[in-house]
Amino acid sequence: MEKVLFVGGRRGLGAQVFKLWQTRFPKHSLAISSRRAMASASLMSIKSDLSQQDDREKLLQFVREYKPTRVFYFAGGGPYGAFADKEWKDHLWALQVSLLAPMELVHHCMKLPEVKQMVVVGSAVAESKADPNAASYCASKHGLLGLISTLNRETTTKDIRLFSPGYMATEMLPASARADKKVSDPQFVAIDFVNWVLDKEASWHRLYPPD
Numbered sequence: 001m002e003k004v005l006f007v008g009g010r011r012g013l014g015a016q017v018f019k020l021w022q023t024r025f026p027k028h029s030l031a032i033s034s035r036r037a038m039a040s041a042s043l044m045s046i047k048s049d050l051s052q053q054d055d056r057e058k059l060l061q062f063v064r065e066y067k068p069t070r071v072f073y074f075a076g077g078g079p080y081g082a083f084a085d086k087e088w089k090d091h092l093w094a095l096q097v098s099l100l101a102p103m104e105l106v107h108h109c110m111k112l113p114e115v116k117q118m119v120v121v122g123s124a125v126a127e128s129k130a131d132p133n134a135a136s137y138c139a140s141k142h143g144l145l146g147l148i149s150t151l152n153r154e155t156t157t158k159d160i161r162l163f164s165p166g167y168m169a170t171e172m173l174p175a176s177a178r179a180d181k182k183v184s185d186p187q188f189v190a191i192d193f194v195n196w197v198l199d200k201e202a203s204w205h206r207l208y209p210p211d
């Protein structure tokens with residue numbers, strides 16, 4: 001029986017992938033992790049703020065008990081502005097939510113036999129080149145690329161992947177920042193994500209839009 005955990009599945013790209021998965025696989029057991037409580041009889045949910053140590057522990061505990069077969073990590077973000085103008089705590093928040101929490105979750109899941117696939121969301125823009133005014137976010141996404149590429153050289157026993165979208169029309173990208181960019185509808189990005197994770201022969205790294 002497939003059990004899928006969506007970390008950050010309440011809104012944005014995570015919510016689009018969640019909805020699509022629910023439609024395509026109504027018999028799968030699905031769980032969402034979010035900072036907000038999500039009350040629903042048909043849904044497992046865990047309230048977890050990934051910038052907080054206790055909540056990260058709670059999520060790991062949930063994973064041990066729920067025993068998902070797939071784990072998708074969508075959460076991410078960071079302060080926008082010149083590096084030195086932002087407080088250190090804001091950079092720490094970005095690193096914690098966008099790099100360290102997914103890294104810890106992957107580390108944890110690699111030891112759990114039930115988890116067959118882990119997919120983390122990176123960024124086509126921020127993971128491979130400079131992203132002015134988003135230094136800690138950019139450092140986190142570069143870190144994810146380093147992590148997932150390395151794990152794919154170290155191990156073949158788990159399916160560990162990185163999905164790297166370009167700009168998307170979600171709350172993360174305010175309307176005022178979309179004007180000069182090619183921005184994708186997250187509904188279409190979600191279709192690509194789902195088709196790719198289901199393709200057993202696909203590469204561990206997917207850029208959207210594809211090259």
Ligand SMILES: NC(=O)c1ccc[n+]([C@@H]2O[C@H](COP(=O)([O-])OP(=O)(O)OC[C@H]3O[C@@H](n4cnc5c(N)ncnc54)[C@H](OP(=O)(O)O)[C@@H]3O)[C@@H](O)[C@H]2O)c1
Nearest residue numbers: 008010012013034035049050074075076123167168170172
């Ligand atoms: N939008 C873009 O242009 C773009 C481009 C490239 C990559 N990405 C990446 O795509 C992923 C999804 O982003 P999105 O565009 O869908 O943005 P979004 O709509 O702003 O969603 C952000 C997600 O992160 C979660 N999150 C934020 N802070 C959290 C915290 N402290 N603890 C737990 N969860 C937290 C939110 O969950 P709750 O609010 O429910 O807690 C939400 O699910 C991110 O990794 C982002 O870096 C986005």
